[in-house]
Amino acid sequence: MAEPFIHPTASVDSRAEIGAGTKIWINVQVREGVRIGRDCILSKDVYVDHGVTIGDRCKVQNSVSIYNGVTMEDEVFVGPNACFTNDKVPRANNPEWTVTPTVVRRGASIGANATLVCGIEVGEYAMIAAGSVVTRDVAPFALVMGNPARQVGEVDEAGNRVENRA
Template identity: 65%
Template sequence: MTDAPSPSPTVFVHPSADVEEGAQVGEGTKIWHLAHVRSTARVGSGCVIGRNVYVDAEVVVGDLVKIQNNVSVYQGVTLEDEVFVGPCAVFTNDFRPRAQNPDWKITPTLVRRGASIGANATLVCGIEVGEYAMVAAGSVVTRDVAPYQLVAGNPARPKGWVNERGDVVSRDPHPPTP
């Protein structure tokens, strides 16, 4: 761990956290116990980075994002503004992981504005979670999630639709017709 000063007077970095030199951290962000933010990561303003969160190199975290305890956000993941990530959620960045792979390429994942990822959910790389979508706790997301869609299960399947507050507005798994 480093004793690097907070990136800004309004940023709180717990003494046990490691924010590497070069990391960009926005105003009003709080980084809690044992978190690690890599040097090329960008974390927006007003975020809460929980205990034991790892924010890898090149990760982009928007403004007003809350990442709960024990989450690793690996390279290739982008979390837009106002995203919620529940405790112990998992992001992957490799379709064919091997300890040694000279041809390894990062497969990006995008979580759009206002989406919520439930506790212990797993997001397989290469997907997009739409604006204000909701992924239920424990789900394994292997496909894109539409904006405002509620998904649950393993693999995650459509279960309904939510509004911007997260209230379930329909249990019909099919998209609403105009």
């Protein structure tokens, strides 16, 4: 198995677990306690907060922020500048704050500039359109878009829009 590739400008904490064949590119930061699976790609300027889990064969495009509490299963695609949150009621100083988890199931795709508000589950092979703000769970194979994101159709495993998924 191929060793992971870590670009010299990336900052990867020694306590992070990086799978074989994974490529971590320019200016990426991976914090302590992160688990990244095999054969992933983390593109330029990605931030992965402590405790995040990313499955096998995921692709995370430029400038994505993935905060503590996020779990991504295998084969998830995250488009450029997408952002995951982890705080339902953000304040600069809240000593009672706790992480609100988010789960992205196998094969889901998240479009460029999408924002995922914490506490949701994105179903397997779901498709989130670019620029969407996701504030509630997304069903498996659903196509959602808008602010707030609403289901407008269904997709198949390849991401093609379908009339009635059988």
